[in-house]
Amino acid sequence: MRARSLSRGAIAVSVATVTALVATGCGGSDAGSASGGGKKLNVYAWAGEIPDSVVKKFEQDTGIDVTLDTFDSNETMTAKLSSGSAGYDLVEPSQYSVQQLIGQKLIEPLDHARIKGLDNLADKFRNPSYDPGNKYSVPWIWGTTGFAYNDKCISSATSWQTLFDDQYKGKIYMLDNMLAAYIAGLQVTGARATSTDKGEIEAATAALTKQKKVLAGYNSTNYPQLLSTGQACAAQAWSGTAMAKVVAANPNVHYVLPEEGGSIWTDGLAIPKGAKNTDAAYQFINFLLRPEIAAMATDDGGSASTNAKARDFVKDKKALENPAVYASDAAIEKADFLLDPGTAMKHFQQGWTKVKAS
Known part of the structure; x- marks a missing residue:
């Protein structure tokens, strides 16, 4: 990232x-x-x-x-x-x-x-x-790619499923980044974040397309602040300085690597x-x-x-x-290094075009 x-x-x-x-x-x-x-x-x-x-x-x-x-x-x-x-x-x-x-x-x-x-x-x-x-x-x-949530809105969360849940409609954000979004899309459908399988990418595309009706939007800039103020219930997130400062300052905001793995x-x-x-x-x-x-x-x-x-x-x-x-050793055990997809990139690009156009 x-x-x-x-x-x-x-x-x-x-x-x-x-x-x-x-x-x-x-x-x-x-x-x-x-x-x-x-x-x-x-x-x-x-x-x-x-x-x-x-x-x-x-x-x-x-x-x-x-x-x-x-x-x-x-x-x-x-x-x-x-x-x-x-x-x-x-x-x-x-x-x-x-x-x-x-x-x-x-x-x-x-x-x-x-x-x-x-x-x-x-x-x-x-x-x-x-x-x-x-x-x-x-x-x-x-660092890692996972998600963060505000416990005033969501009492606890451990799975990517949180970001696909209808009950939080209009208060969920995804990163505005193709392969970052596909980390969640692939893992929530049971695949690895490193998958280059056309069928698994298509399943992830379908999940991300369905998710769109739940989202407030795609956001790679101020989502930590939106989580801190409660304008967002949950958001896909990158670890790092901005997210870390919000987690340190606001006890209601929690950053997690999902049980499905996330990425490193x-x-x-x-x-x-x-x-x-x-x-x-x-x-x-x-x-x-x-x-x-x-x-x-x-x-x-x-x-x-x-x-x-x-x-x-x-x-x-x-x-x-x-x-x-610092994500814990236990948290990163299942996390995948996001790799160069090689020729499979075309499947991600085609799928992302569908997601954004839906």
Whole structure:
């Protein structure tokens, strides 16, 4: 789907995209070597996901000068790499984008002999379905797609069925994002969010079409505020800063991953093909894998860290308990990584056209 709050439209797989389609220490001795470039590093990352405090500390510890450029969609990042003249040493693709970049040969396999700290990652992010063996990417931050509800309207809710319930007609919102909506449509009809089966997509299309009479609308912007004021009873939602703030401030608003699973996304680091400053790139990856540094993604960036050991270093303990930041291990057990649908994209596009026109 970054602050990955409501821009998570791009992360849960942006409509624009889909429809168009350490050394624990720092400053290792290889910085500046002839084979890996000089003491500089060019990074291209999601806006707000690598806090300034992290960059500054890395520069102080290593003497490496970091240039951090930011993007707001995987498509923008991919287009830059495709141009062949981007000049970046590290990029931060989302999980489905990692698949696409591998297929386009735009990122290099990682040399795991040069990486220290992969064992700090939580189990969910080791050997992920989109990048077996973490061959091409190191997950950095993560979040989920689920729903939120206001208990003044709905006493409790655990299933996507809540968003399809006639009794809440006119007070339900869905994300205005094709594949995000299909997560609910597929799972509520018994399929996986990763399904590319034409028949299952058609069943999901029928469910989403029927749901439309219940909805107040599709909303990817201010739904957390609508939930907080009670104008919405429930809404499909992305975890992240905006949703987390409402959950923290309003005890009546609850964010949940549905019992059917919901989905999980992650943004990680990859080395583009032809990167010049690879020594610095590996130093930065190792730096971010240090638990005390990874904790800064939460304290200074408001994001959940993929680093299991980082939780001991997070100062904002309330964030660890906020499901709109850190969903529980039990909650994400059934959550799917949303993958690149490949040729099945046409079935989603055709179905979404039907849903929106109904």
